[in-house]
Amino acid sequence: MLVADNIVKAYATDAGNAPALRGVSLRIAAGEFVCIMGRSGSGKSTLLNILSSLLSPDAGQVRYQGRDLAGLSARERDRLRATDFSMVFQMHHLLPYLTAFENVLTPFLSSLRPVSAEKRRKALDCLARVGLAEKADRLPGRLSGGEQQRVAIARALVTQPRVIFADEPTGSLDGDTGRHIMQILAGLNADGMSVVMVSHEPGYAAMAGRVVEIADGLVKAGA
Amino acid sequence: MNILTIPLRNLRRKLPRTLLMVAVFSIGVASVTALIDLSKAVGESLEAKLSAYGANILVSPKTETLSVGYGGMALGDVSVDIKYLKEDETLAAIKGIHHKDRLSAVAPKFVVLTRVAEVPVGVVGVDFDQERQIKSHWHAAKGSLPGDPSAIVAGFDAAARLGLAPGSTVAVEGREFTVSGVLGSTGSEDDRLLFADLHALQAAAGKENRVHFVEVAALCSGCPIEEITAQLTAGLPDTDVKAMQQVVKSRMMTVDFVKHLALAVSGVILLTACVMIGLSVFSSVNERKNEIGLLRALGFSKVAVFFLMNLEALVLGAASAVVGYCAGFAASGRLMALLNLGDQAAPAFDPVQFGLTFVAVAVLSSLASLPPALAAARIEPSQALVML
Numbered sequence: 066m067l068v069a070d071n072i073v074k075a076y077a078t079d080a081g082n083a084p085a086l087r088g089v090s091l092r093i094a095a096g097e098f099v100c101i102m103g104r105s106g107s108g109k110s111t112l113l114n115i116l117s118s119l120l121s122p123d124a125g126q127v128r129y130q131g132r133d134l135a136g137l138s139a140r141e142r143d144r145l146r147a148t149d150f151s152m153v154f155q156m157h158h159l160l161p162y163l164t165a166f167e168n169v170l171t172p173f174l175s176s177l178r179p180v181s182a183e184k185r186r187k188a189l190d191c192l193a194r195v196g197l198a199e200k201a202d203r204l205p206g207r208l209s210g211g212e213q214q215r216v217a218i219a220r221a222l223v224t225q226p227r228v229i230f231a232d233e234p235t236g237s238l239d240g241d242t243g244r245h246i247m248q249i250l251a252g253l254n255a256d257g258m259s260v261v262m263v264s265h266e267p268g269y270a271a272m273a274g275r276v277v278e279i280a281d282g283l284v285k286a287g288a
Numbered sequence: 289m290n291i292l293t294i295p296l297r298n299l300r301r302k303l304p305r306t307l308l309m310v311a312v313f314s315i316g317v318a319s320v321t322a323l324i325d326l327s328k329a330v331g332e333s334l335e336a337k338l339s340a341y342g343a344n345i346l347v348s349p350k351t352e353t354l355s356v357g358y359g360g361m362a363l364g365d366v367s368v369d370i371k372y373l374k375e376d377e378t379l380a381a382i383k384g385i386h387h388k389d390r391l392s393a394v395a396p397k398f399v400v401l402t403r404v405a406e407v408p409v410g411v412v413g414v415d416f417d418q419e420r421q422i423k424s425h426w427h428a429a430k431g432s433l434p435g436d437p438s439a440i441v442a443g444f445d446a447a448a449r450l451g452l453a454p455g456s457t458v459a460v461e462g463r464e465f466t467v468s469g470v471l472g473s474t475g476s477e478d479d480r481l482l483f484a485d486l487h488a489l490q491a492a493a494g495k496e497n498r499v500h501f502v503e504v505a506a507l508c509s510g511c512p513i514e515e516i517t518a519q520l521t522a523g524l525p526d527t528d529v530k531a532m533q534q535v536v537k538s539r540m541m542t543v544d545f546v547k548h549l550a551l552a553v554s555g556v557i558l559l560t561a562c563v564m565i566g567l568s569v570f571s572s573v574n575e576r577k578n579e580i581g582l583l584r585a586l587g588f589s590k591v592a593v594f595f596l597m598n599l600e601a602l603v604l605g606a607a608s609a610v611v612g613y614c615a616g617f618a619a620s621g622r623l624m625a626l627l628n629l630g631d632q633a634a635p636a637f638d639p640v641q642f643g644l645t646f647v648a649v650a651v652l653s654s655l656a657s658l659p660p661a662l663a664a665a666r667i668e669p670s671q672a673l674v675m676l
Contacts, residue, residue: 114670119585119669119670120669120670121670139589139590140589143584143587143588143589143590144587145587146584146585146586146587146669147586147587147588148587152585152586154582158578158579158582160294160297160579160582161301162297162298162300162301163293163294163297167289167293167297170289171583171586172586172587173289174289174290174291174293174294175291175583175587175588175589175592176290176291176592177290177291177292178290179289179290180289180290220586224587
C-alpha cells in the first residue's frame with residue numbers, strides 16, 4: 066500500500082548539509098502495524114513525515130496505492146491528508162480554544178459548510194472509543210496529558226483514515242498512560258487500520274506487528 | 289460549526305486584545321462617519337449662506353460695444369444697440385435646464401433711467417420674491433418692502449438725495465408709484481437706485497415681457513457651475529451667459545476645502561486603522577504558526593488557511609463598522625449642535641449609507657489582512673514540523 070524507495074533527505078545547517086536519510090527503502094502493507102525505531106537523530110521522524118506527505122524527499126520516491134506522492138498536486142496532497150492519512154504528534158497540538166469535541170471535529174472545519182449531524186455523531190463515537198465521551202465539553206486545559214493525547218487520537222480517527230502516522234505518541238506520557246495509548250492504537254490496527262508509529266521504547270515497539278530499525282539514516286533491520 | 293468557529297473562538301479567547309482592536313478601528317470608523325456627515329452639513333450650510341449673498345450667473349442679451357475716443361480723450365465703451373430679453377421665453381428656458389433643481393433663485397431685471405424732481409435716477413423693475421432670495425441682507429430702514437405693484441422702494445442714498453420717505457409718491461414713465469419703504473444701507477449700488485415691481489415698470493415703460501438681464505443663483509455644492517452655464521447657453525442661444533467666476537470660485541473653494549479636508553483626515557484615520565488591523569493579523573499569524581502547521585497537516589488547503597486568517601480580520605472589521613457607524617452617527621448630531629449647524633436638518637439614519645460603510649470597512653479590513661493571510665497560507669506543514 067505504501068512504498069518508500071531509496072529515500073534521501075538532508076537538512077541545511079550552518080555547518081553545511083546534515084544527512085537525515087541516506088537511501089531508505091520500506092514497504093508497508095494494508096492493515097500492518099509498523100514501528101520505526103531508532104536513537105534520537107537517527108532519521109525516524111523524518112522518514113515518518115516523508116511517508117505521510119508532510120515533507121518531500123530530496124531523492125527517491127514514495128508511492129501510495131501505486132501513485133507517486135511527488136506527482137500529486139498540492140490540492141491532491143491536502144486531500145490525501147484530509148481523507149486517507151491522519152497524524153498523531155508527540156505533543157498532541159489541540160486547539161486550546163476549542164472543546165475536546167470541537168477539536169475532534171477540526172478536520173471538518175475547513176469550509177463554510179456546517180458540520181453535519183452525522184459527522185458530529187462520528188466525533189462523539191471517536192471520543193467514546195478513546196474513553197472520553199463524558200469529557201467532550203472540556204477545553205484541553207482542563208484535561209490531563211494522557212487525555213489530551215487521546216483527544217488527538219480521536220481527531221485522527223474521525224476522518225476514518227486508511228493509515229495513522231503517530232510520531233512518538235507516548236513520548237510525553239507516563240508509563241501507564243503510554244500503555245493505554247498503545248492499546249488504543251493496537252485496537253485500531255486490529256480493526257484493519259494501518260498504523261505507522263515512531264518510538265524509541267522497545268516495550269511499546271513489541272506491541273507492533275513489525276519493527277523497522279533505523280540508524281544513521283539507513284534501515285538496519287525490518288525493511 | 290464551520291470554518292468561522294475557529295476565528296470567532298480565537299477572538300473570544302483573546303477578548304481584551306479583540307476589544308482593543310475593535311475600539312481602535314471603531315474610533316477610526318466613527319471619526320470618518322462624523323467627518324463625512326459634518327462636511328456634508330457644513331458644505332450645505334456654507335452654500336446656503338453664500339447663495340444668500342447674491343447671484344452667481346448673469347444672463348444678458350448679446351450686445352456690441354464700441355470703444356469711443358476722440359482728441360486723445362477716452363469716452364469709454366458705448367453700447368451700439370440696447371437689446372432686451374423676452375421675459376417668458378428666457379425664464380422658461382432657464383427653468384427648463386437639466387440642473388434646474390440646483391437653481392435657488394431666478395431674478396429678472398428691467399431698468400429705466402428717469403428723473404425724479406429733476407434729479408436723474410435709475411429705477412429697476414424686479415420680482416421682489418426672487419430678489420429677496422438673493423439679497424437676504426435687504427431690510428427696510430423705514431416703512432416696509434413693497435407688497436403691491438403700485439409700491440416702490442428707495443435705496444438708502446437715493447431716498448436721501450430725492451427726499452423720499454414712506455408715503456411719498458414718485459412718477460416714473462408717467463405712472464405714479466408710492467414709496468412703501470427705504471432700504472437700509474447695503475454699501476452696494478442698490479443704495480443709489482429705486483426698485484419697483486417688474487411688471488408694473490414694464491407696463492409703465494410700454495415694454496411688456498421685456499427684461500434687460502436675469503440674475504441666477506445656483507447652488508453649487510456637488511454640481512459644476514460650468515455645466516449649469518453650458519446648459520443655460522444651450523437653452524438661450526442669443527444670450528450671453530456669464531458665470532461670475534470670483535463668486536463661484538470662492539464658493540466652490542470653500543466647499544471643496546471642507547470636503548477635501550474631511551477626505552484627507554478620513555484617509556489618514558482609515559489608513560492607520562488598516563495598518564493596525566494588518567499588524568494584528570500579522571502578530572496572530574506569528575503566534576499561531578504551530579496551529580497553522582497543524583491545520584495544514586490535518587488537510588486544510590492553503591486557500592482554507594488564507595480564508596481563515598482573512599475571516600478574523602473580516603469579523604474585526606464588521607464589528608468595528610457597526611460600532612463605529614453608530615458612534616459616528618451619534619457624534620455628528622452632537623457636533624452639528626455644537627458648531628451651530630442647527631439650521632441644517634439633523635442627520636437621519638440612512639440604511640444605504642450604513643450598508644455602504646459596513647461593506648467598505650469589511651473590505652478594507654479584509655484588504656489590510658491580505659499580506660499576513662498570504663504569509664499564513666504559504667506556511668508549509670514541513671515548516672511547522674520543526675515546531676511540532
